[in-house]
Amino acid sequence: MLASYRRLFAPPGALAFTLAGLLGRLSFSMTGVGTVVMIAARRDSYALAGAVSAAGVAAVAIGLPLLGRLVDRHGQRRVAVRGVLAAAVPFAGLLLCVHYGAPAWTYFVCWPAASVQPNLGGMARARWAHLYRDDPAARHLANSFEQALDEFCFMAGPVLSMLLCTSFFPEAGLLIAGLLSVTGVLLFAAQRRTEPPVRPTAHGEGGVVRQAGGLRAVLPIFLATGVAFGSMEVTTIAYSDALGQRAAGGGLLALVAAGSCVSGLAFGLVRFRRPAAARLLAGTAAMAALLLLPTAAALSGAGLTVLAVALFAAGSGTAPTMVAGMTVVQESVPESRLNEGMSLAVSGIVVGISAGSALGGAIAQHASPGTGYLLPAGAAASAVLLTALGYRRLRRPAAARAAHGPSAAENSAVAVGAGR
Template sequence: MPFARYRPVFAAPGALPFTLAGLLGRLALAMYGVSIVVLIADRRGSYALAGAVSAVGVLAGAALMPLLGRLVDRLGQARVAVPAVLATALPTGALLMCVRSGAPDWTLFLCWALSGTSPNLGGMARARWAHLHRNDAAALHRANALEQSLDELCFMAGPVLGMVLCTTLAPEAGLLAAWTLGTVGTLLFAAQRGTEPPLPESTQLASAGRGLIATRGFPALLAGFLAAGLLFGSQEVTTLAYTDALGRQSAGGVLLALVAAGSCVSGLAFGAIRPRRPAAVRLAFGAGAMTLLMLLPLAAGRAGAGLVVLGAALLAAGSGTAPTMISGMTLVQELLPAHRMNEAMALAVSAILVGISTGATLGGALVQHTTPGTGYLLPATAATLALLTTLPAALRTRTP
């Protein structure tokens, strides 16, 4: 694997420090989901309540993220990220107190929703890469591949770390550790001012009121991200239900880690290849491969295969997601103006988050009323939807 090709990505001064700082923040993001569920389920004795509070937090974050992104584009990353992450301290602390004190359930929903002001470090990092490598398409492609692989790495390690802390120290330990890591990571990230994209000029600010949704091609791209989120959310619930039905609930986390591992490796490999086709075409090819690979866990689940076979199928299926996401983020950087990049990235991530929440809900309903393996129909369908939304742009694109 020619990982030496990633060296030019870090040639810009300060690239490595902001990448490592952002990694801390994203690790925290990956810890939040399992930490909040374990905390509420343990202290209140209800997984239904825990799942509902977690879902409300995801949706609140999805709603606030584009607004924070627009502020970042106008005021700068550091000036918005620092107060935004510090503002999470009060509602997070209040949530812990409400859980322990037996406060009414509605207080948990309110506190966790108000905690959704954490800035989108992944989007801000991609905005920095877009600025640093604006004249080098190959380096930007590799930077996006690196970011996606780091995301997958965090979602391999984050849930495991959160679960270990919650079960070995205290139910509150996972959430406290996630908040600490997220705050420290964000503050360190914001301190790297040398790589922060410049503020827009007054003429650019005058056009900032126009909605990004009106940008040609962007609505279809957001629909693709929504479908990808639907895939992620439904696949997670279906996998956990399948292992539970086999009496091996603890293996669910391992299987989900295999999905992330497949995506991480394929992302690094995809980034090492010099792109020769337009991003829209690469996105369609990625979505097509993802659609075909998602048939593997569907076949394994419907056949009632064991964990080894299902694990191999999920590992292969995961390898199709990273190239699709990398190409999608690259296309966002190409379609949207540089002075609106943080808002654009936030909209993309929000679409994914809404998809994840919706996919988890639909997946849970499907596995509740069918055999567990049938639930893999939903991620396979979501992958097909992602392909259908990306094909028109690819067909309009003329390859060089």
């Protein structure tokens, strides 16, 4: 496995932009926990902390596609540097407002403006696609590797943020996240050798969502998948708390990400002959089946040890689903609008996570412990149904390429960036 992935870094600059991007992506996974812990500690209100966090999620869902469009038009370096520096001002403003006890409304001004930052995960995948534009097997390997990196960040980021907040002061987690974000983006943008060129938009390529049937079909699937992610996180924390082992919640969620990380690395080594739509259908079906395991473990009262094993197994269905779904996005949008298309897909996941967290919290508040695991299982089942209903549109981009020969979109990238 190591030898297969090592060959990805043969091109000059590949390792440098990967490490730089990893810093920025780690910071993104730290901000959610850092914001909630900071506001809850200073204002003694989880309701306020949750509302501010939700406002940031809404801003990401709206702003990320707009930022992606700017990257398509002007290039990664120009947009990334300006974007992260512009976000740094309200980011610092939130830290100061919380620390010095400013009115709560200032949080709702600062945090949404600070939340919209460059999508380093998407831009990293675009670089891999540019480097390996003539090697589909290497692109698949790189996309799977990037998905594994995403999962690693979502394992390490929340734990690091919580550790900083509790060991030093409430603002420490978000402060370090901001520093990592600026450092990572600036170092990433400095890697000029691997930056893909700006592609001019051809006539008729302006409406990505309107024209891309595959992308339109993927968005509701990713929305349902996001609901599964968000509800499983809240349900796991609430369930461990109900058993009197609240501290175990973070470790259980890390096992979900670990399962996805391992499966993502293994997925990259598999050579596929079936189209991406078929892989997406198989991935959502596997994810739905595997999510029945934590449901059964919780409802049967099997205990946290059995639940931990079930969550690790359930997480293994995530990476293949995400990689296959974003491959459909890759095949659906014109190369000149790739970042916008990827950002729209990530926004769908983010909105789903937010909705899933709210629904999962409501179920945890009013139902018996463990009942909430029915929600992610149901959301995953909905993703299977949506994939089956939209299968013809999902296959259409690949069928068009087979009929008309390779297109520029074949050499584009996939991204998760995601939100979770």
